[in-house]
Amino acid sequence: MKYIQKGKEPQNFSDWKATQKSLGVNYAAYKYLSNPEKAAVHISLLSEQGYICCYCCKSVDQSNSHIEHLDPQSKTDAELSVEYTNMLASCGRDTHKPEYCWPEYCGHKKGDIAIGVSPLQANCEEFFNYSNIGEILPTANNLAHQKDAQRTIEVLGLNHFDLTEARKQAFEALEGITQEEAELLAQVCQQMNGEGRYQPFCNAVLYFLKNYFGVS
Secondary structure (H helix, E strand, C coil), X not given: CCCCCCCCCCHHHHHHHHHHHHHCCCCCCHHHCCCCHHHHHHHHXXXXXXXXXXXXXXXXXXXXXXXEECCCHHHCCXXXXXXXXXXXXXXXXXXXXXXXXXXXXXXHHHCCCCCCCCCCXXXXXXHXXXXXXXXXXXXXXXXXXXXXXXXXXXXXXXXXXXXXXXXXHHHHCCCCCCHHHHHHHHHXXXXXXXXXXXXXXXXHHHHHHHHHCCCC
């Protein structure tokens, strides 16, 4: 999980909400949201997240992600369902596969269950560690964080085989790099590239570099 700093919602989405509200109670609800406003929101979410999933940090785009509600829609009112600060972009959707083939982790696994750690928390990355075989684990030296971190890992399925294997492969790709290369890669992991994208699993890779190469 990587901290997401929310930006301003798309103007056409703001205009849509204002128009919907003028029609009556509950018309400004997510179930009524459609293109082009919905697509604008989706693109905006991806952009502010650097095109990585809000939960697992794998690389995503419009074709393999969906608009996720941090506070579940079933437990919120109509107004909160279209609150931009409650929206994120999660992996899981794949336009090239039928829905029953979509992986069971992140937003689709979460469903209507609340998680313990939010990617909107500025210190969310402090809740998690990573093993050298790609597992995500609660931070061992912070008892106050462990319960929330473990709940989040379980609810989101963050140790699903696909995710664990992908992180493991990212770590294995670092074998044999020099200290200088590790320092440069650490800088890369902390910022978006020229196309506005983060490196996939950038938070896990950065943790690995800090703990196995001693980079700052």
